[in-house]
Each structure stands twice: as structure tokens, then as C-alpha cells.
Amino acid sequence: MSGITAERAIPGAPPREPSYLTAKTGLASWLLTTDHKRIALLYMAAITVFFFVGGAGAVAIRIELFTPQADLLSADAYNRAFTFHGVIMVWFFLIPSIPNILGNFLLPLMIGAKDLAFPRLNLASWYIFMAAGGLAVYTLLSGGVDTGWTFYTPLTTAFSNGNVLAAAAAVFVSGFSTIATAVNFIATVHLQRAPGLTWFRLPLFVWAIYATSIVMVLATPVLAMVLALIFAERAFGIPIFDPLRGGDPILFQHLFWFYSHPAVYIMVLPSFGVISELVTCYARRRVFGYNFMVYAILWISLVGFLVWGHHMFVSGQSLFASLAFSLLSFIVAVPSAIKVFNWTATLYRGQIVFDAPMIYALGFIGLFTIGGLTGLFLASVPVDIHVTDTYFVVAHFHYIMVGGAVSALYGGLAFWWPKITGRLYPEGWARFAAIMMFFGFGFTFFPMFIMGYLGMPRRYHVYPEEFQVWHVLASAGAVILAFAYLLPMGFFAWSLIWGRRAPANPWGATGLEWQTSSPPPEENFHTPPVVEQGPYNYHPEHAGPPALEREQHQPQGRQP
Amino acid sequence: MSDIAARNAALRQPWRSLRRQREGAAFGIWIFLGSEVMFFGCALLTFAVYRSLWPDAFAAAARETNITYGTVNTALLLTSSLTMAAAAEGAAAGLRRLTLCCLAATVAFGIGFLVVKGFEYQEDITKHLVPGAGFRLEAPQAQIFFAFYWLLTGVHAVHLSTGIGIATVLGIQAWRGSRMLASPAFEALGLYWHFVDLVWVFLYPLLYLGGRS
Ligand SMILES: [Cu+2]
Numbered sequence: 001m002s003g004i005t006a007e008r009a010i011p012g013a014p015p016r017e018p019s020y021l022t023a024k025t026g027l028a029s030w031l032l033t034t035d036h037k038r039i040a041l042l043y044m045a046a047i048t049v050f051f052f053v054g055g056a057g058a059v060a061i062r063i064e065l066f067t068p069q070a071d072l073l074s075a076d077a078y079n080r081a082f083t084f085h086g087v088i089m090v091w092f093f094l095i096p097s098i099p100n101i102l103g104n105f106l107l108p109l110m111i112g113a114k115d116l117a118f119p120r121l122n123l124a125s126w127y128i129f130m131a132a133g134g135l136a137v138y139t140l141l142s143g144g145v146d147t148g149w150t151f152y153t154p155l156t157t158a159f160s161n162g163n164v165l166a167a168a169a170a171v172f173v174s175g176f177s178t179i180a181t182a183v184n185f186i187a188t189v190h191l192q193r194a195p196g197l198t199w200f201r202l203p204l205f206v207w208a209i210y211a212t213s214i215v216m217v218l219a220t221p222v223l224a225m226v227l228a229l230i231f232a233e234r235a236f237g238i239p240i241f242d243p244l245r246g247g248d249p250i251l252f253q254h255l256f257w258f259y260s261h262p263a264v265y266i267m268v269l270p271s272f273g274v275i276s277e278l279v280t281c282y283a284r285r286r287v288f289g290y291n292f293m294v295y296a297i298l299w300i301s302l303v304g305f306l307v308w309g310h311h312m313f314v315s316g317q318s319l320f321a322s323l324a325f326s327l328l329s330f331i332v333a334v335p336s337a338i339k340v341f342n343w344t345a346t347l348y349r350g351q352i353v354f355d356a357p358m359i360y361a362l363g364f365i366g367l368f369t370i371g372g373l374t375g376l377f378l379a380s381v382p383v384d385i386h387v388t389d390t391y392f393v394v395a396h397f398h399y400i401m402v403g404g405a406v407s408a409l410y411g412g413l414a415f416w417w418p419k420i421t422g423r424l425y426p427e428g429w430a431r432f433a434a435i436m437m438f439f440g441f442g443f444t445f446f447p448m449f450i451m452g453y454l455g456m457p458r459r460y461h462v463y464p465e466e467f468q469v470w471h472v473l474a475s476a477g478a479v480i481l482a483f484a485y486l487l488p489m490g491f492f493a494w495s496l497i498w499g500r501r502a503p504a505n506p507w508g509a510t511g512l513e514w515q516t517s518s519p520p521p522e523e524n525f526h527t528p529p530v531v532e533q534g535p536y537n538y539h540p541e542h543a544g545p546p547a548l549e550r551e552q553h554q555p556q557g558r559q560p
Numbered sequence: 561m562s563d564i565a566a567r568n569a570a571l572r573q574p575w576r577s578l579r580r581q582r583e584g585a586a587f588g589i590w591i592f593l594g595s596e597v598m599f600f601g602c603a604l605l606t607f608a609v610y611r612s613l614w615p616d617a618f619a620a621a622a623r624e625t626n627i628t629y630g631t632v633n634t635a636l637l638l639t640s641s642l643t644m645a646a647a648a649e650g651a652a653a654g655l656r657r658l659t660l661c662c663l664a665a666t667v668a669f670g671i672g673f674l675v676v677k678g679f680e681y682q683e684d685i686t687k688h689l690v691p692g693a694g695f696r697l698e699a700p701q702a703q704i705f706f707a708f709y710w711l712l713t714g715v716h717a718v719h720l721s722t723g724i725g726i727a728t729v730l731g732i733q734a735w736r737g738s739r740m741l742a743s744p745a746f747e748a749l750g751l752y753w754h755f756v757d758l759v760w761v762f763l764y765p766l767l768y769l770g771g772r773s
Contacts, residue, residue, distance in 0.1 A: 034573075114574035117584050179595050187588045192574065217591055221599035229606070229711070238691045238707035239700075240606070245691075246614055246701035255602060 019422060019519040034119035035522060040105035041420075042126050047101060048489070050092040050133060053140075055482070057085030062475040068465045078461035079146035080162060084139075086149030087167060091174050092133055094405055095263065098270035099216075100129075100181060102412050103209045105420060107185060109513035109520060110206050112194025112529040117187035121180050129177035135170035139163050148459065150260070153241040153252045157233040164234055168227045175224045182216035185209055194512065196531035200294070203511055203535045204287065207294050208273025211301040215262045215269070219305070223259035226252065253315055257308035265304045267401050268368075269297060271408030272339055275361050278411055279343050280536040281509040282358035283350025287536050288342045296335035296342075303332040313384045322381050329379035336372050340365060355507075356430030360411025363438040364404055371399025374449065389459075392452025395445045403441050410437065410488055418502030422519040423495045430488065437484035443477025510537050578742060585744030589751045596719075600759055603715070607708045607766065614701035619771030621697060621705035624689055629680040630768035633673050634760065637720075640669030641757045644727075648750035651741045656734070659741060663731040666753065670724040677717060684709075709767055716763060719756045723749070 020037045030038060060081040064072045073081060104122070108115055116122050139145060145162035147155050156164050189202075189210045202210075229240045230252075239245040241252045280287050287293060309317060309325030343365055352358065374396040377383045387393065411434070417425050447470040452458075456467045463471070505514040516525050575581035611618045647662035688696040690710070691703035726749050733739035734746075 108574075117574070118588060119573060121588075179592070183588050183591045183595070186591050187584055190587060191580065191584050217595045218598050221595045222602045225599050225602035228715070229603070232707070232711055238710060239703050240707050240711075244700065245703050246610070246617070247704060248609070248613070251606060251609060255606065258602075 017517075017521065019517065020522045021422070021519050023522045032123070034115070034123050036104050036108050036116045036119065036122060037420075037520065037524075039122050039126055040101050043096065043100040043104060043129070046126070046130060046133060047093055047097055050088055050136075051485075053137070054085055054088030054093055055485070057081050057088065058478070059482070061085060062478045064461050065463070065471045066475050068463050068468050068471075070462050073461055075461055076146060076161075079148075079459070080144035082459060083145045083148050083162070083167075087139075087145070087171065088136060089401075090149055090263070090267075091171050092136060094267040094401055095178060096129065096174075096181075097409050098274060098405065098412065099185070099209055099212055099266075102205075102274065102409075102416060103185065103212075103270060104181070106416065106513055107188060107206060107209055108192065109419075109516065109524055110203050110511060111189065111192060111197055112512045112525065112531065113188060113192035114523050114525075116184045117192055118184050121184050125177045125180035125184070128180065129174060132170050132172075132174035132177060135166055135173060139166040139170055142166060150256060151227070151230060152256075153230065153233075153249045154243065156230055157241060165231060168231045168234075172224055172227045172231070175220045178216050178220050182213035182220075185213040186217065189213075194529050194531055197512075200291065201531055201534045203273075204276035204290070204293050204297070205270075205273035207297050208269050208271075208276070211297045212266055212269045215266050215301045215304065219259045219262040219266070222255060223263075226255045226259065229255075250312070250315055250317065253312050254308065257311045258305070261308040261311065262301075262304045264397075264400065265300055267405050269300065271364065271368075271405045272297065274408040274412040274415075275343060275364050277509075277511070278357045278361040278415055279346050279365075280538065281415070281507050282353045282355055282361070283347050284353075284538045285346050285350040285536075286538060288345035288348075289338075290535070292338055293342055296338045299335040300332060303328065303335075307332050307379075310379050310384070313381050314388045319381075326379055326381050330376065333372060333376055333379070336368075340369055340372070354431070356425075356427060356434045357411045357415040359431055359434035360407050360414065360437070363434065363441075364407040364411065367399050367403030367407060367438070367441065371396060371403060374399065387452055389457055390452035391448040391456045391458055394458050395448035395452060398445045398448070403445065406485075407437065407441075410434070410485075413492070414488070415507070416513075417492060417495070418506045419513055419518050419520070421496060421499075422502050423499035424502045424506060425488075425495045425499060426491050429491045433484050433487040433491075436480060436487070440477055440480030440482075440484045444474050444481050445477070447471075447473045447477075510535060582744040582747065585748045586751065589748045593751065593755045596755060600712075600715075600762075603708065603712055604762060604766070607712070610701070610704050610708075611770075614699075614704070617697075617699040617701035618705045620699065621702035621709075622767065622770035623772060624687070624696065624706075625709065625768050626680055626683060627768050627772065629676055629683075630764055633676050633680075634764050636669050636673045636676070637757050637760050640666050640673070641754055643669065644750050644753040648746045651734070651743075651746035654741050656741060659746070660731060660735055663727055663734070667724055667727050667731065670720055670727070673720060674717060674724075677713065712763055712767070716756065716759055719759070723753050723756050727753070 020035055024033075030042065033039060033042075060073060061078070064070070064078055064081075070078075104116070107113075142163045145160070145164055145167040147160050147162060147164060147167075151164070151168065156168075189206060193202075232238050233240045233242065239247050241247040241249050243249060276287055276293060307325055307329045309321055310329045312325075313322050343361075374392070378387065378393060378396055414425055414430055414434075417423070451467045451470040454467070456463060456470070502518045504517050506518070507514075512525075512529050512531070513520075515529060571578050571581060575584060643662045643665040647659050647666060650656075650658035650662060684690070688694050689706050691706050695703055695706075697703075730739065730745055730749060734741060739745065
């Protein structure tokens with residue numbers, strides 16, 4: 001982007017005032033901090049570790065699947081590898097990633113608050129998360145779990161040889177952290193907004209985090225109770241889902257998916273928020289249909305609670321139930337489509353700059369669209385019966401969660417990196433990494449649609465030789481993808497020392513977070529902000545010559 | 561300490577005023593209780609499904625619970641809600657003696673509940689009402705009823721113990737003077753306590769009154 005002015009340290013210039021990074025020093029000032037910005041960095045450190053841990057599971061899977069025979073892992077070890085990959089990635093990476101890193105850092109800044117509503121609860125939430133992570137690592141070290149991340153009964157309660165109790169406890173405890181953070185976010189949005197910042201002036205990222213938090217608060221406890229039921233049945237032998245004593249294993253699936261479908265929205269709604277911020281900034285346009293974007297987010301989080309049965313078309317639920325859930329699943333796709341259309345319409349006649357965050361955002365829109373549309377394949381009963389438990393399903397949800405959520409996370413990290421650290425990342429490398437992530441992802445997961453459609457079942461470590469070409473393609477793509485994940489970690493770390501210093505608003509973005517210095521002071525704003533206009537006010541009419549000089553001005557919309 | 565100084569000491573970051581902070585504490589607790597409703601709701605829904613699947617076994621099993629203990633405990637818990645409400649109101653009004661006495665009474669009623677519950681659990685064990693081998697009733701589905709009996713009352717007791725713990729800490733802090741009566745924690749505790757009470761109001765008819773009409 002043009003207009004970046006690097007502030008080199010000038011001799012004789014006044015020393016920079018202390019930011020939240022430098023205001024206090026020492027390990028205790030980090031581990032006992034109640035500053036939301038520092039807690040966001042604590043989360044970033046922890047979640048990065050879990051990303052590597054969960055990624056190790058993916059590496060083991062992709063190496064094993066390189067050949068049709070079992071060469072690296074036994075059947076049992078393979079079960080443990082994909083279960084561990086799923087459990088870590090879902091509950092210790094995807095669910096906390098954007099809300100707890102970017103949300104924690106940005107939410108108070110975006111609404112002009114000094115901190116989250118309950119700062120100490122925020123720190124407690126991190127410690128609970130770490131305790132849960134410790135349990136998860138203990139699960140791995142004590143042999144792992146072989147049930148799949150879905151914990152289906154009666155496998156988990158009666159037959160599994162893995163350490164189900166530790167895994168269930170880890171996920172259970174992580175739920176406390178999720179709920180604590182969500183309560184904090186909801187209270188903050190309700191009670192800490194700056195004067196003049198009405199609900200319909202909120203940035204869409206805030207709306208997205210708010211809606212996510214509501215889903216977290218209402219869905220996570222259901223998972224907690226289900227896991228408690230599993231735990232009690234396995235540990236104490238009390239029959240809850242035991243068919244021999246009148247229990248119903250299908251009931252478990254209903255309860256599990258009542259949580260786990262909304263959990264998909266917990267993972268992807270925050271990405272919607274990030275993408276809305278990126279697309280508007282790098283197209284220099286107001287978001288198209290702001291109100292519809294807000295209603296779409298709320299609609300998704302509501303209807304998302306009513307579609308869980310689409311995971312159970314072949315589990316023996318009635319055909320009527322399947323049809324109802326199928327219809328509702330089609331309905332929940334409508335607001336997602338609205339969002340994709342509105343992002344696209346925002347690009348129209350925008351002055352698009354292909355900086356790294358924008359490349360991530362465009363990649364997100366493409367991958368999310370494919371993931372969403374294949375979701376509709378799976379939501380229609382006849383197609384689903386054909387591809388149930390195949391790689392088609394694996395490809396579909398990786399398009400949403402990895403193609404979608406991880407692209408948004410990396411795009412968001414790049415976009416807000418100057419705000420978080422006060423340093424600019426190297427743009428060329430970042431563009432390269434963003435493009436590589438898109439293609440690496442495509443090579444890894446698109447072949448899975450094809451082999452899934454051809455009948456390759458998921459969760460097998462050996463397979464017929466006819467599928468090998470697709471698996472080799474996927475494994476090779478995974479190498480590119482892994483490199484695309486590691487490269488930004490490298491240049492982000494590099495930028496901490498050698499990156500150019502970032503001005504307060506390097507991208508010329510709207511939003512309160514850009515009005516304070518980079519990195520922000522401990523109390524966030526030197527003077528408490530007052531809001532007088534709606535979000536994404538790019539090309540304001542009254543801005544006059546300075547704004548016109550910075551970006552070639554073109555009126556928005558059709559010319560008369 | 562003057563009133564204004566006391567109020568300033570109770571004000572925490574990032575709140576701008578004590579009124580707003582109090583609002584925030586109550587709001588946060590309400591959201592959290594929404595979460596708790598889903599937590600218990602999940603178990604109660606599962607219970608309801610099984611009850612409609614196996615009505616006879618569930619009715620027979622419910623008759624095995626000890627209604628005397630259950631009723632006494634209901635009375636204890638409802639009374640504790642009264643004292644808790646008085647304590648919260650007393651704290652808001654700055655009435656130190658009333659707050660401390662009512663908090664102590666609340667804790668006492670809560671512990672009384674747990675003691676009665678302990679006797680009841682002991683009797684349940686000697687009557688072979690623990691699901692598994694040697695279970696007292698013939699119908700295997702009756703074991704599901706008692707699975708929920710143990711689970712729901714157990715989870716409720718954990719919640720109650722948490723409430724007792726917090727009430728004790730707040731009481732000691734208020735007594736020592738390290739926590740101002742203006743602190744929003746008393747109202748927050750009150751909301752939580754009433755919720756735990758309310759859960760019992762659902763458990764009592766489901767576990768004790770079923771099959772006894
Ligand atoms: Cu789903």
C-alpha cells in the first residue's frame with residue numbers, strides 16, 4: 001500500500017512513550033497481567049504451540065497416507081494420530097484462535113474501551129486454557145485416544161483402549177475458558193462502548209465476535225454436560241448411553257452435534273469479521289449492505305443451532321427428521337451466501353490493493369465458497385448417503401476450517417501486526433506466503449473431494465492403490481501448505497527486531513484501533529475516543545485534499 | 561473511612577462508575593447463568609427423553625428415593641435463598657450486621673443441605689441404589705434413573721459447594737473489612753445462589769415426586 005512512512009529513529013528525537021509492551025518488564029508482569037493486549041499475546045504463544053502439536057498429527061497422517069500400505073503407523077496408532085489432530089486443532093487451535101488472539105487484542109480497542117469488562121476473568125481464562133492444554137498433552141503422553149474427535153458412544157464408553165477420560169477432561173476444562181472469555185466479550189460489547197458508538201456503528205469484526213460469544217455461551221455447556229455424561233459412564237460405570245440397559249447411543253450424537261455444529265460457526269464467524277475489515281480497507285470501500293451483514297451474522301448464529309441433524313442422516317434418525325434438518329441446513333446457507341455476495345459487491349469499483357492481507361481475504365472468499373457449497377451437497381440427503389464418512393466430508397470441513405478460518409487468522413495477523421507489535425512485516429514475503437497458502441491448500445484438499453466422491457473412506461490408514469495418486473498429491477500439497485504456515489512465523493519474528501517501525505495507521509484504515517499509537521499505550525487511548533460516524537467511512541466526502549492526495553479519488557457507486 | 565473513599569476503593573478498572581460496574585457484574589453473571597441453564601438443560605433433556613422411553617421403570621425407581629430427606633433439603637435450600645437475598649440487599653444498603661448475619665445463615669443452610677445429602681447418599685448406597693452389579697431393582701432401565709440421580713444431585717452439590725465457598729470468602733472479607741459492602745460481588749453471589757436453588761426446584765419433583773402421585 002502506498003503512503004507508508006517509516007519512522008526511523010532520529011537522533012535527538014524525543015523518546016517514544018512507553019507502549020503496553022514496554023510499560024512494565026519482567027516475567028511476572030506478563031504472567032500476572034490483566035491487560036487484554038498482553039493476554040492476547042499469551043494466547044498467541046500458547047495457541048502457536050498447540051498449532052504445532054496438532055500439526056504434528058497431520059504430518060503423521062499425511063506421511064502414512066503417502067503409500068497404500070501401512071508403513072509408518074499401525075491401525076491403532078493411526079486412529080490415535082487423527083483423533084489427536086482433531087481434538088487439538090478443534091478445541092485448542094481453531095476455537096480459541098481468532099477470538100482469543102485478535103478478539104482479545106482488538107475488541108476493547110475497536111470499541112474505544114480501556115480493557116475488557118472483567119480483566120481478571122480474562123487472565124483466569126488463559127490459565128484455565130493452559131490447564132486444559134496440559135491435560136491434552138498428558139492425554140497424548142499417556143497413549144492418546146482412538147475414538148475420533150467425535151467421541152461416539154458406545155466406543156468411548158465401553159470399547160476404546162485410549163485414555164478417553166483424560167481427553168474428555170481436557171476438552172471439558174477448555175470449555176470453562178471458552179465460556180469465561182465469551183461472557184467477558186459480551187459484557188464488554190454491551191457495557192464498554194465509547195460514547196457515540198451505537199450498535200449499528202460497530203465494526204463487523206465486533207459484531208462477529210459478539211455473535212460468536214453468544215454461540216459459545218449457549219453451546220459449550222451442552223458439550224460440557226455430554227462429556228461429563230461420557231466421563232461418568234466410562235469412569236463409574238453408570239449407564240447413560242448403554243444400550244444393554246435401555247440407553248440410547250443416538251441420543252449422544254444428538255447432544256454432541258447440538259454443540260458441534262454451532263462450533264463450526266464458533267470457528268468461522270470470527271473469520272467473517274476479519275474478512276470484512278480486510279476487504280473494506282484494501283478495496284477502499286464501505287462494506288456493501290452493512291445491515292445485512294449484521295443480520296446475516298445473527299441469523300447464522302441462531303439457525304446454526306437448528307441444523308445438527310445433518311450429521312446424522314445415516315445414524316438411524318427418521319427420514320422426516322432428516323428432511324427437516326436438510327431444509328434447515330439449506331436455510332442456514334443463505335446468510336453465508338449473503339456475506340460472500342456482499343464482500344464481492346464491496347470489491348466492485350473499489351481501488352483494490354493486492355497487499356498480503358487482501359490476498360488472504362480473497363483466498364478466504366474463494367475457499368469458503370467452495371467449502372460452503374460442498375456443504376450443501378452434504379446437506380442434501382441422497383448425496384450425503386453416498387459420500388458419508390468419505391474424504392468428501394474431510395475435504396468439505398477442511399475447506400471451511402483450514403481454508404477459511406486459518407486464512408483469516410493469518411490475514412488478520414498480518415493486517416494488525418503493526419498495531420500489535422509496532423513493526424511492519426515484509427510485504428513481499430507476506431504476499432508470497434499468502435499465495436502459497438492458497439495453492440498449497442488447494443493441492444492438499446481438493447484431491448480429497450475427488451477421492452471421496454470415488455469412495456475413499458475416511459479414517460483408514462491403508463487404501464486401495466487406485467487412490468494413491470490423489471493421496472500423493474494431497475501429501476505433496478501439505479508440504480507446500482506447511483511451508484506457507486511456517487514462513488509467516490519466520491518473518492513475523494524477524495520483523496520484531498528488523499521490521500520498520502509502524503506509524504499509528506499504516507494502512508489508512510478506519511476503525512478506532514488505528515487512532516491510537518502502534519503499539520497502543522497501556523490504557524489504549526491517550527484521550528478517550530468519541531465516535532461520530534459509522535464504520536468503514538473510506539472516501540469521506542468532507543475529508544478534503546489530504547485524503548484526495550493519498551489515494552486517487554473515485555466516487556463510489558455508479559456515476560450519474 | 562468516608563463513604564466516597566469506600567466507593568472509590570470498590571471501583572475497578574476499566575469501569576468509569578460504580579453504578580456501571582455493579583451493572584456489569586450482574587450482567588456478566590446473568591450471561592454465565594444462561595450458560596448454566598444450557599448445562600443443566602442438556603442433562604434434564606436427556607433425562608426427559610429416557611423418562612418418556614421407560615415410564616414404568618422410572619416411576620418405580622423414583623419411588624426408591626428418600627422423600628423425607630429430599631423435602632427437608634428443599635426447605636433448607638429455599639430458606640437459604642431468603643437469607644441470601646437479604647444479605648445481598650443488606651450489602652447494597654450498606655447494612656453490615658444484617659449482611660454478615662444473613663451470609664452466615666446462608667452458609668449454614670447450605671452446609672445443612674450437604675450434610676442431609678450425605679446421609680441420604682449413605683442410605684442410597686446401603687440400599688444398593690448405585691447402578692451396576694447388585695442393583696436393587698429388576699428393570700435395567702431403572703439404573704438409568706439412578707445414573708441421573710447421582711449425576712444431577714452430584715453436579716448440583718458441586719455447584720452448591722462452590723456457592724458456599726464464595727459466600728464464606730465474601731463473608732470473611734466483609735467481616736475483616738477488606739471488601740467493601742458496596743462491592744458488586746454480593747449481588748453476583750446472590751444471583752448465582754438463587755440459580756443453584758432453582759436447579760434444585762427442578763430436581764426435587766423430577767427425582768423425588770415422580771411415581772409417587
Ligand atoms: Cu453441521
